[in-house]
Amino acid sequence: MIEIKAIGLELKDDYIRQAIDYGANSGIKWVILTNGMNWQIYRITFSKPIDKEMVYEINFSNINPKIENHIEPIYYLCKEALGKSLLDEYHSQKQALSKYYIGQMILTETVLDVIKRELKRLTPGVKIENDEIEEALRSDVIKRDALEGDKAVDAAVSAILCK
Known part of the structure; x- marks a missing residue:
């Protein structure tokens, strides 16, 4: 699920909470909050209480397309990667290396x-x-x-x- 806010609007805690609530109420474990320039990718944990983890954040004003590790996180959001559950794999790898x-x-x-x-x-x-x-x-x-x-x-x- 993607929650889109106005371009340039600061992604405040209230917006994060709202997006997480929408995702949790719909049974969706991945939520993206964006204002166009900043993209925050969250994984919802369905426990009591419901919890969230920001897996990564993309700030398009800081992206250098010639640097692979700047581009790779964007790939995880494309249809092909989502169909292969690559976001889940990325999250598992990030957890294992935490x-x-x-x-x-x-x-x-x-x-x-x-x-x-x-x-x-x-x-x-x-x-x-x-x-x-x-x-x-x-x-x-x-x-x-x-x-x-x-x-x-x-x-x-x-x-x-x-x-």
Whole structure:
């Protein structure tokens, strides 16, 4: 579904909420809000309460047609790409590469074991345990926002389910 506002009109939170409500009431998981120059692409999550995620935004005044990663997001909105569910694939890839998922994956026993093995190889004779590595990662290496909040919790649940 596309919600179109007047050209140049600022895409305020009220407009976003309106577009999300229209989409949710129609059972549509993808909503686009645009004023012609700015295009915001949202994915609706049908949970309680209904939630949204801005997957990406296109500002046509900043597009350079010679740069592929400027053009690719536009392609996801064309009829051919929508028919192939490429927007869903793009969203899945973006989620998999998010700081939340990667942060949680780094803290899995498998990855901690690999880090421990490499640290032992680099520093023979030093006794290192996974919980020490995890604490160092949590406190000094991984940004706090990647490990806290709703998205981090969702990523942790996904990491557990994938074991």
